[in-house]
Amino acid sequence: MSYKGVLDRYGHLFDLPEHTRPIALLEGDTPLIPMPRLARELGAAEIYVKYEGLNPTGSFKDRGMTAAVSEALGRGAKTVICASTGNTAASAAAYASRAGMRAVVLIPEGKVAAGKLAGAIAYGADVIQIEGSFDDALTMVVEITKKTPLALVNSINPYRIEGQKSGAFEICDVLGDAPDWHCLPVGNAGNISAYWMGYRQYAEVKGTKLPRILGVQAAGSAPLVLGHPVENPETVATAIRIGKPARGEQALMSAEESGGRIIAQSDEKILEAQRILASEGVWVEPASAAGLAGLKAEIEAGDFDPKGQKIAIVCTGHGMKDPGIIADSMPTPDVIPATMEALRELLGV
Numbered sequence: 001m002s003y004k005g006v007l008d009r010y011g012h013l014f015d016l017p018e019h020t021r022p023i024a025l026l027e028g029d030t031p032l033i034p035m036p037r038l039a040r041e042l043g044a045a046e047i048y049v050k051y052e053g054l055n056p057t058g059s060f061k062d063r064g065m066t067a068a069v070s071e072a073l074g075r076g077a078k079t080v081i082c083a084s085t086g087n088t089a090a091s092a093a094a095y096a097s098r099a100g101m102r103a104v105v106l107i108p109e110g111k112v113a114a115g116k117l118a119g120a121i122a123y124g125a126d127v128i129q130i131e132g133s134f135d136d137a138l139t140m141v142v143e144i145t146k147k148t149p150l151a152l153v154n155s156i157n158p159y160r161i162e163g164q165k166s167g168a169f170e171i172c173d174v175l176g177d178a179p180d181w182h183c184l185p186v187g188n189a190g191n192i193s194a195y196w197m198g199y200r201q202y203a204e205v206k207g208t209k210l211p212r213i214l215g216v217q218a219a220g221s222a223p224l225v226l227g228h229p230v231e232n233p234e235t236v237a238t239a240i241r242i243g244k245p246a247r248g249e250q251a252l253m254s255a256e257e258s259g260g261r262i263i264a265q266s267d268e269k270i271l272e273a274q275r276i277l278a279s280e281g282v283w284v285e286p287a288s289a290a291g292l293a294g295l296k297a298e299i300e301a302g303d304f305d306p307k308g309q310k311i312a313i314v315c316t317g318h319g320m321k322d323p324g325i326i327a328d329s330m331p332t333p334d335v336i337p338a339t340m341e342a343l344r345e346l347l348g349v
């Protein structure tokens with residue numbers, strides 16, 4: 001039977017109300033790409049990248065959005081609303097349009113990568129820029145959904161988390177068990193919470209083991225590492241430029257329960273990890289490289305013995321989401337006259 005998306009495949013494991021009316025874009029079923037060279041270099045047994053950029057709107061958000069929009073539609077909601085650093089906005093916009101609903105997205109002005117903003121506009125959302133941060137936008141959407149029939153589709157919405165558990169199920173299904181370690185970026189902290197719930201559920205129903213979780217924040221937006229909210233978060237990894245994570249407590253508990261931890265990495269290290277992944281043929285947006293940056297740093301610092309370990313790294317969004325960062329941090333291509341002579345001279349052949 002052909003693939004129909006995460007609700008179809010894993011819906012029996014999601015806690016969703018009866019009224020849910022499935023809206024799918026065949027999200028999920030993303031590749032778990034083996035990285036043997038990286039594993040050798042870092043001294044691990046096996047490393048896999050869960051390439052979430054291959055979801056329909058280019059990020060992992062589609063896993064949870066299919067569930068949240070399906071529930072909202074079934075309940076009779078006409079409009080969904082979210083705050084977003086970009087990927088949630090694009091995903092909400094796509095699923096809402098597919099459902100025939102209106103999407104309103106609030107984003108921090110000037111801090112959303114081009115590919116995400118373009119997506120939200122292309123899918124037909126009402127895009128509103130806030131003269132403030134993601135955290136300000138989230139406060140506003142939470143407030144307005146308390147008093148109006150607008151349906152909130154940020155990951156405070158429990159159905160988002162239900163859908164996002166599918167990432168953990170897929171990794172276990174492909175590997176035949178959970179990995180030893182699971183590394184991923186942490187922003188608003190929905191994904192880390194969802195993965196831990198998913199792994200725990202699979203351990204109960206399938207007898208798989210529990211991985212240890214390494215969550216990675218950007219150093220300039222690391223409230224869970226600092227232990228307090230960050231008023232003015234800053235990082236090139238704009239997806240995780242979040243100072244007051246909605247599921248912060250749950251994220252800390254998830255990491256701790258798993259025997260893992262949440263750490264922070266500098267922008268420099270995050271961009272380095274982005275380049276390493278690209279050198280293996282996997283282009284991800286900066287935030288998505290945080291998991292690898294953290295793993296590499298832990299191994300190099302001797303805080304993590306990779307020997308014999310099977311490690312999954314979630315790369316949450318596609319590189320095409322943020323073309324600007326490449327233009328800013330990498331050399332501009334050479335320009336030559338349209339002659340063979342110039343080409344041969346440049347190539348030295």
Ligand code: AN7
Binds near residue numbers: 089189192287
């Ligand atoms: C590529 O889109 O918060 O810890 O509003 O886009 O579950 O928040 C995005 C988050 C990691 C962090 N990687 O996940 C939003 C938003 C990418 C992201 C995260 C995000 P959470």
